[in-house]
Amino acid sequence: GNEPAPFNEYEFPLDSNWELPRSQLVLGATLGEGAFGRVVMAEVNNAIVAVKMVKEGHTDDDIASLVREMEVMKIIGRHINIINLLGCCSQNGPLYVIVEFAPYGNLKDFLFNNRPFGREQDRDNLQGPPSPPAHVITEKDLIKFAHQIARGMDYLASRRCIHRDLAARNVLVTDDYVLKIADFGLARDIQTTDYYRKNTNGRLPIKWMAPESLQEKFYDSKSDVWSYGILLWEIMTYGAQPYPTINAEELYGYLVSGQRMEKPAKCSMNIYILMRQCWHFNADDRPPFTEIVEYMDKLLQAKE
Numbered sequence: 001g002n003e004p005a006p007f008n009e010y011e012f013p014l015d016s017n018w019e020l021p022r023s024q025l026v027l028g029a030t031l032g033e034g035a036f037g038r039v040v041m042a043e044v045n046n047a048i049v050a051v052k053m054v055k056e057g058h059t060d061d062d063i064a065s066l067v068r069e070m071e072v073m074k075i076i077g078r079h080i081n082i083i084n085l086l087g088c089c090s091q092n093g094p095l096y097v098i099v100e101f102a103p104y105g106n107l108k109d110f111l112f113n114n115r116p117f118g119r120e121q122d123r124d125n126l127q128g129p130p131s132p133p134a135h136v137i138t139e140k141d142l143i144k145f146a147h148q149i150a151r152g153m154d155y156l157a158s159r160r161c162i163h164r165d166l167a168a169r170n171v172l173v174t175d176d177y178v179l180k181i182a183d184f185g186l187a188r189d190i191q192t193t194d195y196y197r198k199n200t201n202g203r204l205p206i207k208w209m210a211p212e213s214l215q216e217k218f219y220d221s222k223s224d225v226w227s228y229g230i231l232l233w234e235i236m237t238y239g240a241q242p243y244p245t246i247n248a249e250e251l252y253g254y255l256v257s258g259q260r261m262e263k264p265a266k267c268s269m270n271i272y273i274l275m276r277q278c279w280h281f282n283a284d285d286r287p288p289f290t291e292i293v294e295y296m297d298k299l300l301q302a303k304e
């Protein structure tokens with residue numbers, strides 16, 4: 001018939017385990033934006049949360065991805081080192097997916113902005129003179145960061161979840177230096193992904209990708225382990241850009257020939273050995289996350 005456009009564009013099944021009243025939610029500033037999605041800060045019952053939603057101009061597929069991401073988060077369950085689902089508003093209005101808020105933002109910027117040395121050199125956006133670091137990050141803190149991410153990834157792998165874009169930009173920093181892996185529930189359309197396109201920060205995501213993902217678009221937990229090795233390198237360099245002199249077309253040949261990034265100056269040999277194990281060309285030769293966690297346990301015990 002000729003009815004007016006409905007207020008709620010879509011209808012979602014009510015899940016009373018997760019549904020929160022919209023009236024309890026006070027939306028605030030935008031934290032981040034992607035091509036189709038937006039993350040907004042909000043307050044619910046005096047707690048700060050992050051709310052994921054779609055932007056104007058979204059397609060039905062964008063809605064379907066957000067629903068899928070929420071359903072993946074419900075199924076995966078809670079772990080301290082992942083961004084957990086807190087609830088949703090799915091009835092009588094736009095879909096809001098409510099997740100934990102990370103007050104210190106992403107790990108890449110957090111490390112870079114708190115470098116104990118030259119922050120002028122390879123900053124992406126030079127916005128005035130750098131202020132002194134707000135947080136003092138020691139080498140032991142860096143190893144604890146790597147340890148927490150390994151525990152989060154070990155949990156995700158145990159729940160049969162493959163991240164496919166593990167990088168410091170997708171790890172968030174919360175109070176007391178607790179790190180949480182974000183965007184693990186995102187549906188990534190691997191077949192149509194343009195690996196040569198730069199992300200919003202002008203970085204090439206291919207530099208985190210395992211050779212088999214570059215070559216055959218194949219992903220499993222062992223390709224996440226490769227990315228974890230790159231993330232370790234990002235941590236030990238306080239947020240530097242991997243392979244700064246290599247372009248997208250050269251990367252696969254560089255890796256096939258057996259070349260790898262050198263040991264960062266501030267990185268212990270123990271951590272570099274782990275990186276290199278994550279970067280075995282043959283995926284079966286890379287350690288599983290369970291072993292990485294055990295290795296880091298021992299490294300931290302030795303530092304006590």
Ligand code: ADE
Pocket residue numbers: 031032039050083099100101102103105172182
């Ligand atoms: N940016 C994207 N997601 C976020 C979150 N959960 N907390 C803080 N900033 C974010």
